[in-house]
Amino acid sequence: MKSTFRILFYVKRDKVRADGTLPVMCRITIDGQPTRFNTKVNVNPNIWDSKAATAIGKSNEAVEVNALLNGIKTSIHNVYHDLLTRENNVNAERVKNIFLGIEVKHQTVLELFQRHNDDIAKLVGISKSKETLQKYEVARTRMASFIKEYYNVSDISLKEVNHMFLHNFEIYLMTTCKCKENTTAKFLQRFRTIIIMAKNNGWIHIDPFANYKIKFKKTDRGYLTQQEIDIIIQRKFATERLERVRDIFIFSCFTGLAYIDVKNLRQSNIRTSFDDGLWVMGKREKTGVNYNVPLLDVPKQIIEKYSGTLPDNKVLPVMSNQKMNEYLKEIGSLCGIDKDLTCHLARHTFATLTLTKGVSIESVSKMLGHTNIKTTQIYARITDVKVSNDMASFAEKMEKKQVKSKSELDKLFECLSLCEKMALFNLPAALSNDPERAKPISIMWHSLSEEEKSSLWANTFDSEETFAFKPVANRIKLAINQ
Secondary structure, eight states, X not given: OOOOEEEEEEEOTTOXXXXXXXXXXXXXXXXXXXXEEEEEEEEOGGGEETTTTEEOSSSHHHHHXXXXXXXXXXXXXXXXXXXXXXXXOOOHHHHHHXXXXXXXXXXXXXXXXXXXXXXXXXXXXXXBOHHHHHHHHHHHHHHHHHHHHHHOXXXXXXXXXXXXXXXXXXXXXXXXXXXXXXXXXXXXXXXXXXXXXXXXXXXXXXXXXXXXXXXXXXXXXXXOOHHHHHHHHHOOOSSHHHHHHHHHHHHHHHHOOOHHXXXXXXXXXXXXXXXXXXXXXXXXXXXXXXXXXXXXXXXXXHHHHHTTSSGGGBSSOOOOXXXXXXXXXXXXXXXXXXXXOOHHHHHXXXXXXXXXXXXXXXXXXXXXXXXXXXXXXXXXXXXXXXXXXXXHHHHHHHHHXXXXXXXXXXXXHHHSOHHHHHHHTXXXXXXXXXXXXXXXXXXXXXXXXXXXXXXXXXXXXXXXXXXXXXXHXXXXXXXXXX
C-alpha cells in the first residue's frame, strides 16, 4: 500500500522575535506520523496566509520567503522519493534527519569504526570481553594506517568503500603489515561488521562485500602427543619462571581451558561434584558458556602445588599471554619439541588426546564450553593412534561375533582331521594327503544349513548307510578337482 506523505509550513505565534517576525516551522507527515523542525525562515505575521501556508503579496519579503520554503519543500520531496525507491519502510523522522544532515555525522569509515568500538567498550564486562574490544581497536588502527598510506587522507567517506577498496586493504594487510592469510581474513571480517552497521542504518545502500569473498586458509591446528607432554612434565628447569609456565601449560593440556579462563580461575571454581570428585567449573570469558571439567591427577597436583601461595584466591600464577607464549617457545626448544608451543595449543591438545583416548566428541564439546559441536571438530583431529585403536576394537568385535555364531557342529567339524573331514563327505582318504584340499571342504561345510550339517554328521559317524548327501559330496569333488 502506498504511504501518505505531506509537507506543511506554519508559523509559531508564541515565539515572536525582537523584530516582530515569527519563525516558520515545517511539519512532515508520513502515514499519520508527524515530525517537526524549524526552517530557520522568519516571516512578518501580516503577510502570512495560514490556509495557503505561504506569504502573500509581491513584496520582496514575500517573494524571498516563498522561494526559501519552496526550496525546502523540493529538497524534502527528493529525500522522500529517493528513500522510497531504495527502502520498504520510510518514516517522517528519517526523512527529516537526512534533510537536516544529522545522519551525515557518522558517514566516514573511521568515525563509524570509533563509534562501534565505543559501543563495545560500554559493554565490556556485560556482554563483551576486553579481548574483543582490543581486536576491534587494532582493526581500526590498521584501517587508519591503510587510508593514510593509500589515499593520503585522514579519513574517507563510507560511500567510497567499494570492491577495489577492499582489495587494496587486503593487499596492504598481507604486504605492509605482513599478516598471514587467516589474520587478514579476520581483519576483513571485523571491517565487514562496520559495513553492515552502516547499511542497516541507511548510511550506505550497496554492500561492498556482496561480491567479495573473504578467504580463510584451512590449517592443521597443532597438538602435542602424549610422549611430548611427558617430556615437558619430566623436564627439570633451571628457573622458576619456566617451571611456572610449564605447570600452567600442562594444566591447560589436561583441562582444555583457554588462557583467559585459566587466568581468571579462582579457588571457588574448584568444586566437588555429584561423583564426589573435584571438578573445575566456570563460565568462558569469550562466550559466557559454562564449562565443567573433571580434574585428573596431574592438574590436581598442579593446583595443590600453588595452593595458598597466590593473592585474590587465584589458582595459578598466570602472567600475560604474550610472556606465556614467549617462554613456551623457550620450553619447546629446551625439550627438543619442534612445534609452535602456545597457550592455545594446550586447548587443541586436550581436544585431540581426549578423543584419541575414546572420550566422545559430545563430552569433549561440553568440557570445552562449545555451543556447536562443529567448533569442537575444528580443534580435534583423528590421529593414527585413534584409527589404529578403533580398527583393533572393530576387529575384536568381529572376532567375537564370529566365535559366537559358531554352532556346536561347527566346533566339532573344526576338531576333525582332514582325513575325517574327507570321510564326512564320503570322499577317498587318499585326497587327504594334500593339505590344500581342506579349504574347499571347509567352505562347503559352512555353506550347509544346520539341518544338512546334522544329517550329514549323523549319516557319516552314526554308521547309517545313506546316500542322501551324495550330491553334496559330488560338489566337493568338483571343487577339489578344479
